[in-house]
Amino acid sequence: MKKNFRIATMIYLVLLGITMGAGLYAGVVVAPVIFHSEASLGSELLTHFQEGLIMTENFIRLSYLVNTTVIAILLYEGYKYKMGERDNLTLAAIFLAVASGLLFGHYYMPGILEMQSAGEAMTSSEAFVNTHKGSEIDFKIFIVSLLVLMVRNMQKACK
Numbered sequence: 001m002k003k004n005f006r007i008a009t010m011i012y013l014v015l016l017g018i019t020m021g022a023g024l025y026a027g028v029v030v031a032p033v034i035f036h037s038e039a040s041l042g043s044e045l046l047t048h049f050q051e052g053l054i055m056t057e058n059f060i061r062l063s064y065l066v067n068t069t070v071i072a073i074l075l076y077e078g079y080k081y082k083m084g085e086r087d088n089l090t091l092a093a094i095f096l097a098v099a100s101g102l103l104f105g106h107y108y109m110p111g112i113l114e115m116q117s118a119g120e121a122m123t124s125s126e127a128f129v130n131t132h133k134g135s136e137i138d139f140k141i142f143i144v145s146l147l148v149l150m151v152r153n154m155q156k157a158c159k
Contacts, residue, residue, distance in 0.1 A: 009076075012076045012153065015069055015072050016150045020143055020146045023142070056112060056113065063105040066105050066142070067101070070102060070105075077090070089148065097149060100145060104135060104139055108138060
């Protein structure tokens, strides 16, 4: 049983790392390239709205990974909690990761998609700008929470 749990821990840590890496890559590398496509293409072929549509498709696909990670957090950390492994920092990180992950995939993404489907003018509105900013803050909270979970689990695995 202990060997299976060690394997589960390794898979869990890899999943947390993959999700953090994918999120950081999307925000740090993909978004700047897409939203400054004229630098790569030499001329402005895409409007800001079209670039936003491409970026949204990236985040829709990322939300599948986020949802999978949220499920894994609930299963893995729930099992550990049931087995008596509890500490306040981990519990706070679990709550923040699950809440922010679900907000990203099931509140912010649908809201952004709905506003984009209303047309280019809607994406210039204050409501869209605020929703987009909220999703960025939410995703940063998600990434930091994953980092905390990863570090705490690595600390416990090394004991």
